[in-house]
Amino acid sequence: MPMLHVERHGRILDEEARDIVSFLEECYDRLRPVGLDIVEIVLFENDRLWHSYMAAERRRAGVTSSDIDAAFIAAHDAWTGIPRISIPLDRRKALAQPVWEGALHHEAGHSILHGSLEYYVFPMPKALANVAHEFRTLTSHLTDILYLLTVAVKDLEVTDLLVSNGYVEDQAAYARFVMKPTEEDQYAWDLSSITAEARVLCLVGKLKDIAAATVLASRSQCPRVGLEEIEDSIRYLPREARTALLDTTTKILNDLGKDTFANIQSGAAVLVARLIGPIMRCPASHELS
Numbered sequence: 158m159p160m161l162h163v164e165r166h167g168r169i170l171d172e173e174a175r176d177i178v179s180f181l182e183e184c185y186d187r188l189r190p191v192g193l194d195i196v197e198i199v200l201f202e203n204d205r206l207w208h209s210y211m212a213a214e215r216r217r218a219g220v221t222s223s224d225i226d227a228a229f230i231a232a233h234d235a236w237t238g239i240p241r242i243s244i245p246l247d248r249r250k251a252l253a254q255p256v257w258e259g260a261l262h263h264e265a266g267h268s269i270l271h272g273s274l275e276y277y278v279f280p281m282p283k284a285l286a287n288v289a290h291e292f293r294t295l296t297s298h299l300t301d302i303l304y305l306l307t308v309a310v311k312d313l314e315v316t317d318l319l320v321s322n323g324y325v326e327d328q329a330a331y332a333r334f335v336m337k338p339t340e341e342d343q344y345a346w347d348l349s350s351i352t353a354e355a356r357v358l359c360l361v362g363k364l365k366d367i368a369a370a371t372v373l374a375s376r377s378q379c380p381r382v383g384l385e386e387i388e389d390s391i392r393y394l395p396r397e398a399r400t401a402l403l404d405t406t407t408k409i410l411n412d413l414g415k416d417t418f419a420n421i422q423s424g425a426a427v428l429v430a431r432l433i434g435p436i437m438r439c440p441a442s443h444e445l446s
């Protein structure tokens with residue numbers, strides 16, 4: 158079991174901090190990670206303190222990928238080389254208990270599978286470099302596409318680990334929360350109809366939202382989330398785009414092995430073959446419902 162080092166920002170009761178620590182300890186105790194010595198747990202009184210802390214940490218580490226998603230409940234990173242879970246405690250009140258627990262387990266899963274710096278800096282997979290060679294307009298978006306793909310692959314791995322160890326109810330609640338479409342999703346898609354590469358980016362960004370749900374839907378022994386629920390969550394997309402998105406996520410999941418780096422390479426090949434290639438070659442087919 159790793160040592161949990163707790164840091165607090167703002168007014169946080171001792172009891173609240175102890176609750177979080179013992180909740181996470183149960184998870185590490187169940188998953189029995191090998192070679193994980195220490196995890197930093199950084200607690201924040203509120204969202205505002207969390208965002209400003211993370212923004213400063215991002216600058217310090219030279220992280221260029223986009224800021225924390227407003228929908229995130231908590232986050233994991235290893236920018237300093239040490240796995241770190243950051244949690245704003247004021248989010249808790251607004252969430253159903255299983256969603257909150259699912260999110261904490263999710264971040265603990267990241268610390269086990271992706272708890273070092275190398276999981277935050279990935280080399281560009283060949284398949285992505287090749288497709289940008291074919292479609293030059295993709296070149297300036299490659300780093301974003303890779304980032305979004307790596308986040309989705311890592312979420313598939315984490316959910317697979319947690320569900321395999323019996324965290325099913327909370328992961329199903331968390332998966333439903335994450336895939337719930339927002340008004341911004343619809344808006345982003347409407348805006349992205351301008352260019353094929355904007356549509357690619359928009360869809361690659363959705364991979365992560367349906368990743369956890371896809372793992373739960375793929376397991377016959379625990380059908381806690383149905384495929385049709387996932388499809389409903391992306392109903393605002395044209396049928397071709399929905400199918401491409403579901404196909405891509407399912408295929409990446411089916412190909413998953415133990416090695417994250419290999420998973421990202423094979424995930425990139427699937428992404429290019431099933432989603433990026435078809436949209437870039439025939440943009441019109443993804444425009445209509």
Ligand SMILES: [Zn+2]
Binds near residue numbers: 315
């Ligand atoms: Zn995640």
